[in-house]
Structures are given as C-alpha cells and as structure tokens.
Amino acid sequence: MPLRIAIGGIHIESSTFSPHRSGTGDFEVTRGQALLDRYAWRDQPWARDVEWVPLVHARALPGGAVEPEAYDAWKAEIVEGLAAGRFDGMLLDIHGAMSVAGRRDAEGDLVTAVRGVLGPEPLVSAAMDLHGNVSHTLFAGCDLLTCYRTAPHVDVWETRERAARNLVEALRRGERPHKTLVHVPILLPGEMTSTRVEPAAGLYGRIPEIEARPGVIDAAVWIGFAWADEPRCSGAVVATGTDPDAAEQAARELARAFWEAREEFAFVAPTGSMDECLEAAIKDGARPYFISDSGDNPGAGGADDVTYALERMLARPEIRDGSVRAVFASLFDPQAVAEIAHLPVGSPVSVRAGGRVDTRDPGPVPLEGTLEAVADDPDGGRVASVRVGGLSVFLTSRRMQYRLLESYRRLGVDVAGVDVVTVKIGYLEPELFEAAAGWMLALTPGGVDQDLPRLPYANLTRPIFPLDRDFTPEGI
Known part of the structure; x- marks a missing residue:
C-alpha cells in the first residue's frame, strides 16, 4: 500500500x-x-x-x-x-x-x-x-x-x-x-x-x-x-x-x-533611541536611510499601531517643513482609513491615527495634511497615504509589514527618492536591505521591545542568558 x-x-x-x-x-x-x-x-x-x-x-x-x-x-x-x-x-x-x-x-x-x-x-x-x-x-x-x-x-x-x-x-x-x-x-x-x-x-x-x-x-x-x-x-x-x-x-x-x-551576539545594525536614529539619518548623506521601528514590528507580533516613532518624526522641523523627505510605514488603523479613503486624492484631511490597539503613549496622533494616495494592498487591505510636510504616513486596514518595495510603490513612493524611511520592522528583509544606503535599528517601545530587560517576564525558566549571566548550564 x-x-x-x-x-x-x-x-x-x-x-x-x-x-x-x-x-x-x-x-x-x-x-x-x-x-x-x-x-x-x-x-x-x-x-x-x-x-x-x-x-x-x-x-x-x-x-x-x-x-x-x-x-x-x-x-x-x-x-x-x-x-x-x-x-x-x-x-x-x-x-x-x-x-x-x-x-x-x-x-x-x-x-x-x-x-x-x-x-x-x-x-x-x-x-x-x-x-x-x-x-x-x-x-x-x-x-x-x-x-x-x-x-x-x-x-x-x-x-x-x-x-x-x-x-x-x-x-x-x-x-x-x-x-x-x-x-x-x-x-x-x-x-x-x-x-x-x-x-x-x-x-x-x-x-x-x-x-x-x-x-x-x-x-x-x-x-x-x-x-x-x-x-x-x-x-x-x-x-x-x-x-x-x-x-x-x-x-x-x-x-x-x-x-x-x-x-x-550583537544587533545586526547600529542602535539608538528614535531621536538618536533620526539625528543620524538626517545628518548622514546616505539615501535612502532606513530606521527600524523595531519595538512595534508586526513581523514579530507587534500591534502595528504604536505611534511613538511617528510622533518623534513629526517633532523634527526638517521633516515638518519638507526639507527632509520621509516616509512612515505604517500604522494599522481601519477606522482612520475609512474616514479618509473615500475622498479625492489631493483633499485636505484631518484624522487621528494609531494607538487604538496598543494604547501606550502618545496614543492616537493627529494628522493634518493632504490625502496623497489610496490603494488596495494584498496584505494591508485598503491603504492610504497622508502627507504632512515632507512626511508620507501610510495607514492600513489590516496589519502588515512594509517589507516589499511594491507595497511602497502602490502608494506612489519610490524609496530611492526618499531621505528617511521609518518602517515597523526588525532586521531589514531582503528587498529593503538591498535598497538601504544607511540603516539604524531604533530601540522603540512596543510589544516586541528589543531591550528585553524592559519586558515584564514572570514565567521564563531561569536562569537564562542575557537576563542572567553568572551561571553554568547543565547538560551542555
């Protein structure tokens, strides 16, 4: 048989x-x-x-x-x-x-x-x-x-x-x-x-x-x-x-x-706070410069709607006044997408986005800008881009990871023409890795925080490295 x-x-x-x-x-x-x-x-x-x-x-x-x-x-x-x-x-x-x-x-x-x-x-x-x-x-x-x-x-x-x-x-x-x-x-x-x-x-x-x-x-x-x-x-x-x-x-x-x-074992890219990464990216001449918003990486389980990194980008005057061209990819917020996606491209929009699932500070962020693009993405569902100064903020109806260049192009963005791309990811997936002229990994807050000692572990089998260091394991 x-x-x-x-x-x-x-x-x-x-x-x-x-x-x-x-x-x-x-x-x-x-x-x-x-x-x-x-x-x-x-x-x-x-x-x-x-x-x-x-x-x-x-x-x-x-x-x-x-x-x-x-x-x-x-x-x-x-x-x-x-x-x-x-x-x-x-x-x-x-x-x-x-x-x-x-x-x-x-x-x-x-x-x-x-x-x-x-x-x-x-x-x-x-x-x-x-x-x-x-x-x-x-x-x-x-x-x-x-x-x-x-x-x-x-x-x-x-x-x-x-x-x-x-x-x-x-x-x-x-x-x-x-x-x-x-x-x-x-x-x-x-x-x-x-x-x-x-x-x-x-x-x-x-x-x-x-x-x-x-x-x-x-x-x-x-x-x-x-x-x-x-x-x-x-x-x-x-x-x-x-x-x-x-x-x-x-x-x-x-x-x-x-x-x-x-x-x-060490991080695969230089690390820093979000502000430190932005400072380095804006000063560096390498373009495009990628920043990994690693603490809210949906590819590892993050909620995909923590707004901390976005809030820090919007606080940069060079990005607000448009002298630095930037992308934030992305925020999962079907409610925000529904509020704006029916409008004609080019319409002024005012919408609060993010912070609805993972509500840690700063919570929902107000976006006052222009509807730049709307598309249907096989991963993100209905997606939209809101332009605020020099920053394109991608909003999605489903959680997704912007790991493929085609996903950026659907919203009218060729990353080769962008100064700074912040993406909710950890290590860069192959297409982004090839595209990046510079890269830092931001140790941002979220459900997949890279700074493990900040996480409230209670059930791990201890001792375990690197949370514990002074021990000799049995059976190895």
Missing part, C-alpha cells in the same frame, strides 16, 4: 506582551487541493507514490496571542481529519511560537491532540521557524523536527520539503529515528541572531557538515522566541539520526557551540 501522510498545522508567532489578539480574520486558511498546491515538492520522485492528505492549515502574520475559540476549532478539524482514516504519518507545518490566550505551550497541546488520535506508531515530522520553541512535550510528540537555517528566512519552503522528505525516508526504512534535545538557556531577539553575520552565520553554517555525518538525519538550532513569557521559551538544539550516538554527539556539539558564542 502507498504511504498515506496527512498535512496540516497552525502557523503564527505570538507576542504575549502585545495587547493585540489574533482571531480567525487574521489567518489565511487553506484546505483540500489549495493546501496540497502549496507544496511543489509533491511532484518529486521521492514523493510521487505517497498519498498526501490535506487537513487544514491556518497561517497569519505574527500578532498577539490567538483567541482560544479559533485555535480550538482548527485543532478539532485536524483531529477529526486524522480520525477519518488510516495514516502512516503526519507533516506538521507550524511556526513553533504560537501562544493561545490563557494557555501555555500551544504547539505541545496540538501535537498531544494529534498523537491522541494517530496513536504511537505513525511518525510525525514538524517543520518549524528557527524562532520557535521546542518544549519537552512537542519534542516527545514528534519523531522528526527541523527548522529554518536562515534569518531573514529564505529557506522556508526548503525546510518544509526537508521535513517531508525525512518523514518519507524514515517510513520507508521502517525505523523510528533516534533523537536528542538539548535546551540552551539563551533567549535573544532575532535582530541579534541574523544568519547574515557572525556568530549565527557560523553556527548555522556548521549544520550541513554535521548533517552529512553517518547516522545523522537532521540537525536543527532554534533561537527561541523572545517575546512570549512561557517556560518553553529558550534556545534549543535537536538532532535526529539512525544512530543514537551520532544524534547525541551532533546535538551536544551544536549546543556547546551555541552556548560558547553567547557573548558574541
């Missing part, structure tokens, strides 16, 4: 420090053929004689904790699909840093439910983001785990293919893989662990050689997710193999390398 493998999962990164709640409207949900069509590798020789059975997959931009009703409904749908037939295994397509409001270890709960209906014999393979978390429960419920090896993530689909291929090959061998988990008590933001630079570049660069060793199937390093306050949040290394000693050695070796490099 051909192998029969289910595919499904829930994929989101959730900040427990953000007041935003992620509901069904925030997710793109695929089922049936649409779900299967996501995976182009099904046409490859190793996958063709497998019956891939789509269950449900829900994916969202990072946000706040998921509403329990939404999570419960998708979990129930996955369980019902698994109960409807015989399966040799499951490909679990998840992020690994989902939080559900009022609960802990969401992915551990999900894999426990999957195991409850599959039983102990079928194999489960998880494909994850390297910013996910590997709890003991998740590890116990999976036979194979792998994650991205790049940040920014340019190997997302390669990782899912690897997870599926490892699963198929293990099923064909008829042997349950051996696996080793080593938690590394380090918790760092992604902006200090980009694989563009050392030490993360070297750490992840060791994986291909380790993976090629006899008896090793896969080796994976998780940075962990810094903006959730749960005991499972920490670095982790998992190695799987056909030889238990080889898997153990691989995991211990990578874990030691991760721990020994802990003091070398």
